[in-house]
Amino acid sequence: MSKSTPITVPERMRAYRLIAPNELRWEQVPVPEPQAHEALLRVVACGLCGTDLHLKTRGHYYWNDQPLTLGHEIVAEIVSLPLDYTGALQVGDCVVVDPQLVCSNCYYCRRGRLNLCDHLEHLGLSVDGGFAEYLTAPVRNLYQVPDAAPRESLWRYALVEPVATCVAGMRLANPQPHETVAIIGLGFFGQVYAQLARLWGAQEVFALELSPARRAVAQQIGAATPFALDEWQANPRHADVVIDAAGSADAADWCLRVARKAGRVVVFGYRPEPVRADWYQILVKELTVIGSRSSNHAWEHALQLVHENRLALNALIAPYEFDAIEGAFADAEAQRVFKPILRW
Ligand SMILES: [Zn+2]
Ligand SMILES: [Zn+2]
Structure with missing residues (x-):
């Protein structure tokens, strides 16, 4: 029109x-x-x-x-x-x-x-x-949406809102290139966070995920090195920045386990019910816990990422x-x- x-x-x-x-x-x-x-x-x-x-x-x-x-x-x-x-x-x-x-x-x-x-x-x-x-x-x-966007792909710009929420969380986490980032949960948001961590320059990004299919997608798009929980337990590794992108009942506890001492944990996933976690791990490891809710000042960046196909x-x-x-x-x-x- x-x-x-x-x-x-x-x-x-x-x-x-x-x-x-x-x-x-x-x-x-x-x-x-x-x-x-x-x-x-x-x-x-x-x-x-x-x-x-x-x-x-x-x-x-x-x-x-x-x-x-x-x-x-x-x-x-x-x-x-x-x-x-x-x-x-x-x-x-x-x-x-x-x-x-x-x-x-x-x-x-x-x-x-x-x-x-x-x-x-x-x-x-x-x-x-x-x-x-x-x-x-x-x-x-x-x-x-830029005029250059083809009409048949306008629907893809529905991704800008969820990507903006991840951009906002990643800004709060602010991973540095020498830091390791871990993503808990490889649903849609976990897959986006893993890719943003790479864009932020993090050299090592790994993820914990129960579903083999979701791990396979992360591997295929090169977002993160995915591990099943038992694989991680057999060979634990730790991260400076851990992002709860699962919002599952035990995700909080996994975040505290995976975080390196003096690490940062971003609480992004949400579920209506309260969760249980070993609160004193925050003290023992001197963790910083950061909440990230919806988005704030992240829309231009997210629109650009979607428009320029910067994420898979x-x-x-x-x-x-x-x-x-x-x-x-x-x-x-x-x-x-x-x-x-x-x-x-
Ligand atoms: Zn949403
Ligand atoms: Zn107000």
């Missing part, structure tokens, strides 16, 4: 909504009305995240138990912009959407820690997201039509795919 062609917007649209735990369904809902500072967006594609699987079955710290349109890894086309908007974006532009809605005014926002905003809302987690035909978002949350991501994604969303959830739950990306 040319940028000058007005887009006709229907009154109602389809949205895939979480009604209650384990109750997800398509509903007809009104197309949302943009507020004064918001754009109306037509969804092109939206990735399915492990967080959506948690939300479906067990909820999430963001969710307020109200019916919610899921989806926070959003690629969309701009349908309308605020009347007083004077920036560079135009109707018809393709954008990726930072799903974090912040107040800009609280203690944390004023200090640049936007992802910790006291009034934070999150598209697809606390307010309606991208598993729908349309959504609204503040203009400041939009990042333009093709083995990690699978396109699905939105009408096949139940199958996408089932395939993700059964670990038949790393990341489904839904397309209209």
Whole structure:
């Protein structure tokens, strides 16, 4: 569509909504009305995240138990912009959407820690997201996909949000070239973290993963040297930076075991239930434990990494039509795919 062609917007649209735990369904809902500072967006594609699987079955710290349109890894086309908007974006532009809605005014926002905003809302987690035909978002949350991106590959830009979360975590970990990085868990995020560690210059990157299939993918894309847990136990090695990219019940304990003395542990994976770990290992080894939540100031970098194909991501994604969303959830739950990306 040319940028000058007005887009006709229907009154109602389809949205895939979480009604209650384990109750997800398509509903007809009104197309949302943009507020004064918001754009109306037509969804092109939206990735399915492990967080959506948690939300479906067990909820999430963001969710307020109200019916919610899921989806926070959003690629969309701009349908309308605020009347007083004077920036560079135009109707018809393709954008990726930072799903974090912040107040800009609280203690944390004023200090640049936007992802910790006291009034934070999150598209697809606390307010309606991208598993729908349309959504609204503040203009400041939009990042333009370069015009050079071919139309048939726009759906791949749904990767920018999850890559941005890893870029943010990697900046906090800040591995140096002489340091060893270990990744706990080689799901989608672990595979991305392993590749980012290489981009950061780390010479040695290894990973612990239960699944032989996931270890094989890491080997194949050259992301990390993968080990099964018993292989590691037979020949323990340690790392200066350890990233929990699993969010499994025992991942925290593995992080503390794998960390070298004076090492850094990044808590990135999440599960709704508390975990048990040998807390005093932090004292004994003088570890630094770093939490990393969503993303902060990482979007330009992540967009560039995806646009320039700097990461081997093709083995990690699978396109699905939105009408096949139940199958996408089932395939993700059964670990038949790393990341489904839904397309209209
Ligand atoms: Zn996510
Ligand atoms: Zn704030």
